[in-house]
Amino acid sequence: MIIQTLSTAECTALLVKNRLARLACAKSDQPYVIPIYYAYADRCLYAFSMPGKKIDWMRENPLVSVQVDERGAGREWKSVVVDGRYEELPDRIGHKVERDRAWSILSKHVDWWEPGALKPITPPISDRSPHVFFRISIEQLSGREAKE
């Protein structure tokens, strides 16, 4: 096995291809990590969530870390870690294009779109919906791979 650093382009390709990530936020030095589903576009990871602990924490401290990996053939793997910033996208300031695009990507690919919540039957399209739509803007990313 050889361990190699991934280029920025290779890191981005991995983020584009995958949907499942682990998102870590932090409050008063206590980290909190959970699985999320996301869709990549324009150096951002878009996601939906029910309100709860992670949303409360990210509203208070928008600094997050996101990790995505994939297994290759045999013992090969790739892993990417993102330093990012949480940004909430409420309907009233208009993010319909991004929201519809993210929903369309995620609803196609994901059975388990929000661990801890049931998949809604219709897209969350208004302020009356309990779902929070947000993005993580990528400030830094790094990755490694193991090759046979």
Place this chain on the structure above:
Amino acid sequence: MIIQTLSTAECTALLVKNRLARLACAKSDQPYVIPIYYAYADRCLYAFSMPGKKIDWMRENPLVSVQVDERGAGREWKSVVVDGRYEELPDRIGHKVERDRAWSILSKHVDWWEPGALKPITPPISDRSPHVFFRISIEQLSGREAKE
């Protein structure tokens, strides 16, 4: 699908059964999440690591979060999140039994024991080894499952 809360016993059973986790640490409000391999024993997760960013950060702030999940049949899944505390176990204060036990479990099951490093050929058994042996003591744990 129904979402259910896992009991403490069910959370522990999932931690015992699995090896791959995502570990989040934090420094000055910036979280950092990476994959690790661990072995569970006595309300602790034991692991080896090469020195580096996560070890530096956990030495400074021992509060961590660890997430482990598994997929069931079809769309079923279980996920457990641990609030824990990092504790380093250098050889000189004696943790040979735990170290040998963790090494024995991990070396049997894990191809990818330390993302970013090659698997050592021999167990790290002395202070001359660069590998850091540590445990995460579990302070709180919670889990959920989705069942069809």
